[in-house]
Amino acid sequence: MIPIITPKEMYLLDDYLINYVKIDSKLLMENAAVYIYNKIVEFIPLNSNILVLCGTGNNGGDGLALIRHLKNDYNIEFAIIGDKNRQSIDNKYNYDVLQALQIIETKEDEINYEKYDCIIDSIYGIGGKTPLNSDIEKIITKVNRLQCIRIAIDVPTGLNSETGIANNPTFNADYTFTMYAVKTGLLLNDGKDFTGKIECLSLGVPKDLINSFAKINKFDEYKPLIRKHNSSKFDYGKCAIIAGSTNMPGAAALACNAAISSGAGLVYLITTKVHPSINPEVICFNIDDYDLDSILDPEIQSILTNVDSIIIGPGLGNSNNINLMVKHILNSFPSKKFIIDADGIRTLDYNSVYNKNITITPHLGEFARLLDKNRYEISKNIIELVKHTSEKMNINILLKGTTSIISNGEDVYLVSDGVPELATAGSGDVLSGILGAHINHNIKNNSLESIANATLLHILAAKKILDTSNSIIASDIIKGLKCLK
Numbered sequence: 001m002i003p004i005i006t007p008k009e010m011y012l013l014d015d016y017l018i019n020y021v022k023i024d025s026k027l028l029m030e031n032a033a034v035y036i037y038n039k040i041v042e043f044i045p046l047n048s049n050i051l052v053l054c055g056t057g058n059n060g061g062d063g064l065a066l067i068r069h070l071k072n073d074y075n076i077e078f079a080i081i082g083d084k085n086r087q088s089i090d091n092k093y094n095y096d097v098l099q100a101l102q103i104i105e106t107k108e109d110e111i112n113y114e115k116y117d118c119i120i121d122s123i124y125g126i127g128g129k130t131p132l133n134s135d136i137e138k139i140i141t142k143v144n145r146l147q148c149i150r151i152a153i154d155v156p157t158g159l160n161s162e163t164g165i166a167n168n169p170t171f172n173a174d175y176t177f178t179m180y181a182v183k184t185g186l187l188l189n190d191g192k193d194f195t196g197k198i199e200c201l202s203l204g205v206p207k208d209l210i211n212s213f214a215k216i217n218k219f220d221e222y223k224p225l226i227r228k229h230n231s232s233k234f235d236y237g238k239c240a241i242i243a244g245s246t247n248m249p250g251a252a253a254l255a256c257n258a259a260i261s262s263g264a265g266l267v268y269l270i271t272t273k274v275h276p277s278i279n280p281e282v283i284c285f286n287i288d289d290y291d292l293d294s295i296l297d298p299e300i301q302s303i304l305t306n307v308d309s310i311i312i313g314p315g316l317g318n319s320n321n322i323n324l325m326v327k328h329i330l331n332s333f334p335s336k337k338f339i340i341d342a343d344g345i346r347t348l349d350y351n352s353v354y355n356k357n358i359t360i361t362p363h364l365g366e367f368a369r370l371l372d373k374n375r376y377e378i379s380k381n382i383i384e385l386v387k388h389t390s391e392k393m394n395i396n397i398l399l400k401g402t403t404s405i406i407s408n409g410e411d412v413y414l415v416s417d418g419v420p421e422l423a424t425a426g427s428g429d430v431l432s433g434i435l436g437a438h439i440n441h442n443i444k445n446n447s448l449e450s451i452a453n454a455t456l457l458h459i460l461a462a463k464k465i466l467d468t469s470n471s472i473i474a475s476d477i478i479k480g481l482k483c484l485k
Helices: 007-019 025-043 058-070 089-100 134-144 207-213 249-261 298-306 320-332 342-347 364-371 375-379 382-393 427-438 447-466 474-483
Strands: 002-005 049-054 075-080 118-122 149-153 175-179 197-201 216-218 238-242 266-271 283-286 309-312 337-340 358-360 396-399 404-407 412-415
Touching: 002 007, 002 207, 007 025, 007 207, 025 058, 025 089, 025 149, 025 175, 025 197, 049 058, 058 075, 058 089, 058 118, 058 149, 238 249, 238 298, 238 427, 249 266, 249 427, 249 474, 266 298, 283 298, 309 320, 309 427, 320 342, 337 342, 337 427, 342 364, 342 427, 364 375, 364 382, 364 396, 375 382, 382 396, 382 404, 382 412, 396 447, 404 447, 412 447, 427 447, 427 474, 447 474
Parallel strands: 049 075, 049 118, 118 149, 149 175, 175 197, 216 412, 238 266, 238 309, 266 283, 309 337, 337 358, 358 396
Antiparallel strands: 002 216, 396 404, 404 412
């Protein structure tokens, strides 16, 4: 687990370090400069031309302190961006040190941007507000067009450090060196498009202390399902999948094939239309329609009674009969572990209370429809809305994206290793199948970790295919599952 921190938590941590632990703020700034310098010398050739753009707050102070360390090894120039009458105390201190050392700033309007091998953004950090003023926008537009290495200190200027919503323009970093813990905005919404490679610098602060302030965790280590020699298929979970329709039989096939390929002992499909690509290992039951009469059939009831997990939704369709059927199943089998995806999510009511055996897997559009909000409104407060909705409805939520957000109403995990190639038809159906298999194998009895583990497996399978291909389709992800060790 890697701690992820919000700007508010970051300010509280800084305040604690300075006012309770009694670490001088100038020492923290100096530590930031040393840590960043040690990273830069790893990949920027000595004697390169480097420009540091410094704001007037503490992020700019980090940049000013960094200049002293870079000066001996590089050709350094810097510019103050903003009103020097508004410099923070520590910013002014480091600026005065440079003046005393006769390291003199360059006026921004005198800079020849083309000559630099590397440009460092130390303008705003986590305190940046958008929209940016026009002067800063012009600078960023100019820098983004250059063929140089771009480094952001803490957060690229123009990127909201909490939400990840980007100003147009936003500093387009190749590297982002962020302090203490990764900020939420570096991973959410537009964040990953502007941060480049993220390096987290502890500045000598103990991890336990950082973790005590950071309430969100990044799940980053896949834990494979362990099979015992003395076991059978019945030890690895029985999964029923209610999915597919005349128009979308492939959705059911993808979910079933993913479930059987990712570790489920037995997989049953209940559907109105069987797709020919379904693996022969899947046990299929045809029903005439998705309604109460079909589900109340004794054979279907026997399946639902004896399985461990039930997936509902992929390619199901949308009708009043389906709504009634899903509600009946949820009420009749409250102890079963449910994965509700796609059309199944349409049957749920935001104002109803369910139970923690239910996990829903919406993408942003489906989540917006559930909450009756627009996407942008959700994007501005996405983590809190996922957490609040999970608590309110008493369910687990996996909000899918290149950074997926998972919550049970108390804890929040991010799985941020996703790739944009996963945004393809049927990818979510595959994830549902993987979840249906994994949810039966709780990691340390933590269903949230099981959900995160399945989400990460979905990503790893896609990346396995992308090692040798420029694109993927959903069925490729299942092939990737079989290639992982």
